Amino acid sequence: MKRLAYLLLLPLLAACSTEEMPVHRDGEGTMVLGDLVREKAPGAIVKTRNAVDPELALEILAADGNVYRGYEYAAGATLPDKFSLIPATYTLHAYSENQTTWQSDNSGRGSAVYEIRQEFDVQKDWVTYLDVSVPMTNYGVTYTVPEGFSAWFPTCQFTVTGDGRTCPLTADQAAYFDPANAAGFSFTLHLQNADGEVYDIETHSYESPKAGLMYNVVYSFASDDDPTKLKIGISYDDTYEELVSEITLY
Numbered sequence: 001m002k003r004l005a006y007l008l009l010l011p012l013l014a015a016c017s018t019e020e021m022p023v024h025r026d027g028e029g030t031m032v033l034g035d036l037v038r039e040k041a042p043g044a045i046v047k048t049r050n051a052v053d054p055e056l057a058l059e060i061l062a063a064d065g066n067v068y069r070g071y072e073y074a075a076g077a078t079l080p081d082k083f084s085l086i087p088a089t090y091t092l093h094a095y096s097e098n099q100t101t102w103q104s105d106n107s108g109r110g111s112a113v114y115e116i117r118q119e120f121d122v123q124k125d126w127v128t129y130l131d132v133s134v135p136m137t138n139y140g141v142t143y144t145v146p147e148g149f150s151a152w153f154p155t156c157q158f159t160v161t162g163d164g165r166t167c168p169l170t171a172d173q174a175a176y177f178d179p180a181n182a183a184g185f186s187f188t189l190h191l192q193n194a195d196g197e198v199y200d201i202e203t204h205s206y207e208s209p210k211a212g213l214m215y216n217v218v219y220s221f222a223s224d225d226d227p228t229k230l231k232i233g234i235s236y237d238d239t240y241e242e243l244v245s246e247i248t249l250y
Contacts, residue, residue, distance in 0.1 A: 029122035031060075031083040035131040036094055038114050039212065052079060056114065056134060061091040085122040092118045094134050102138065102176065109167045110176030113138050136212045140174040141185055143217040152227040153199075155192035158217070160185055179211040187217055191249070199249045206234055206243070213237065222246040 036052045060071035060083060068090060073079055075097050095115040098105060105111035116134045143158045150156065158169050162177035162185035169175055177185055184207040191199040209215060213236045222229035222245070232244040 027124055028084050028086050029124055030127040031085055031090075031120065031122060032081065032127060032129050033058075033079060033083070033092075033132070034129050035133075037133055038096075038112075039133050039135045040214070053134075055096055056094050057097050059093045060085075061093055063089060082127075087122055087124045089119055089121050092116075092120060092130060092132060094118075094132060103163065103165065103178075106173075108165055109169070109173060110138070110165070112136050112140060112176055137179075138176050139179050139209045139211055140176045140214040141169075141187070141217065142174045142214060143169060143187070143189075143219070144171065145219045146221050149219075149227075153191040153193050155190070157190040158187065159190070160187040160217075162186070174214070177209070179209055182208055184209050185215075189219065197250070201230070201232075201247060201249075204232060204243055 033052070036056055036058065038053050038055060054076045057075045057077075058071075058073045058079065060068050062068040068085065071083055093116070096102075096113050098111055098113055099115065102111045102113040113136065114134045115137050116132060118130075118132055120128055120130060122128055141160045141162070143160075145156060158171075160167050160169060160175050162175070162183075163181055165175075165177075167175040184205060186203050186205040188203045189201040191201070193199070206215065216235045218233045218235050218240070219230050220233070221227070222231045228249050230247045230249065231242065232247070233240055233242045235241075
């Protein structure tokens with residue numbers, strides 16, 4: 001009876017089981033790709049069995065780093081149901097195709113970039129199933145202001161700077177930066193009220209941001225519905241950090 005091994009390639013988690021299953025070629029093993037998805041991707045695909053994210057390219061690399069048997073596929077390409085491989089250790093390389101262009105995407109605001117290199121083993125007459133979650137390798141910045149803020153300040157302009165790029169954002173936009181720059185990002189808010197009075201909130205910084213996170217700069221009223229005083233915080237995942245407890249505008 002031939003054996004079937006399941007290998008779950010989610011971070012720090014692996015599981016195995018066996019059952020009867022044919023392979024493609026005598027003396028070889030088979031790899032079946034179950035799920036290939038981006039972590040925390042906006043507009044993520046609906047979860048189904050054998051879900052492959054169309055935004056990800058894929059290649060299978062041999063130990064020498066070269067693509068094995070032409071197993072190389074652009075984003076959106078149709079993948080085979082099974083990959084026949086000689087017994088060895090391989091690397092599944094999955095990535096978004098904007099690796100070298102992401103900083104100039106979206107008028108210089110950048111875009112999310114994804115990549116993983118995951119080793120897996122293939123054994124003779126075994127079938128290895130892979131489920132792969134591909135992390136974001138840069139980070140993003142957004143901002144929010146209190147509900148009804150535009151009634152007090154019809155003009156609201158947020159600007160974030162990082163990696164030598166300065167990006168004006170609207171409330172529905174994001175900018176993306178490289179976490180290798182430990183200096184992080186800085187940001188400011190330009191306001192003008194209904195009387196034409198201008199208020200420039202001083203620049204603040206956030207150091208050592210981490211890859212894979214979306215940082216939301218949160219402006220809120222320091223006291224209930226008092227537009228003269230604001231506080232500033234940063235939220236990401238389920239975390240909130242207060243940066244400034246109170247700023248008096250006027």
